[in-house]
Amino acid sequence: MNSRPLPVKRRATRAAAAEAARPDRKQAILLAAEKLFARHGYHVVTIRQIAEEAGVPLALVGYYYGQKHELFHAIFAHWGHSIEERLAGLRAVDNDPADPRTLPRIIEAFIGPVLALRASAEGEYYALLVARELYHATEEADRVLRGYFDPLAEAYIDALHIALPHATRGEVAWGYQFALGALLHHLSDNRIERLSRGENRRGDPAAAPMLVRFIVGGLRAALPRPRTPNKKTHPRRQT
CATH class of the missing domain: 1.10.10.60 (Homeodomain-like)
Incomplete structure (x- = not known):
């Protein structure tokens, strides 16, 4: 039936x-x-x-x-672990302002995981999404920035302020934003292949050392240490 x-x-x-x-x-x-x-x-x-x-x-x-x-x-x-990875890399840096290797290490911890994501099959679109959407001041992007990326930014600005103690926090915050701009542009730029006449590849992780040097050099140039006054020696007066 x-x-x-x-x-x-x-x-x-x-x-x-x-x-x-x-x-x-x-x-x-x-x-x-x-x-x-x-x-x-x-x-x-x-x-x-x-x-x-x-x-x-x-x-x-x-x-x-x-x-x-x-x-x-x-x-x-879903990708919150990538932020944790960047924070863990920052915590691993021995933040000694007197050590010239400190600043490059902070910047390497900042950009390295992101460039690795951009170069991977599973993280390619997420890295591109971060570079594209979070750059625009939309309501949705602002919520994501406040919830996920502002704590990351605060931690890196704190670390940079320790590494660059001669600068104000406001100056360091500008420096962080300039560094972020360079990173986001590297992630999303498509013109580099054309402008380099095929010599460069967009989002190439091999460019990471140059990007680190660029950001570190910019921070050091924009936030120079105050000059110490030269002490002039005067000849002793004859008595």
Whole structure:
């Protein structure tokens, strides 16, 4: 005896439950959003486009992540370990202002993990997303900056202020922003291949030592140590 077919509503519910039971779908949505946001920008991309890129039903995006801004934040929560890696690298630096190696080591800890992400298959789009979206002062980007990246910035500014004690915190904060600008541009720039006539590759991690020297040199030039007055020696008077 044949069983009666399930009502349409119950079949749809079971189908949705089956889809939700597949953990790869959740990861696929996150990766699709990361890729599309990085390539086209947060405000341009729709939830439907993310679902199509991930190969999942449209409703499943909302089931896992809610609204688009919540999905955007979920990407940065997923990559929170990369921020922890940069903070761990900073804590490993022996911050001795008298040691000329201190400043380069701080900058290496700042840029190294990011360049490694940009060069990796799994982190390429995240690094590009950071460079592209966080540069723009949108409401979504500001929330991410405050929640994830401001604590990182504060820690590095504190460390730079120790390494450059002759500068004010305000001056060091400017220096941090200039360093960040150089890093973000290196991550996202596409012109370098054309301008170098094919000699350079965009986002090339091999350029890291040059980028470190550039940032360190800029900080040292912009925040020079105060000059000590020259002591002139006078000949003794004859008595």
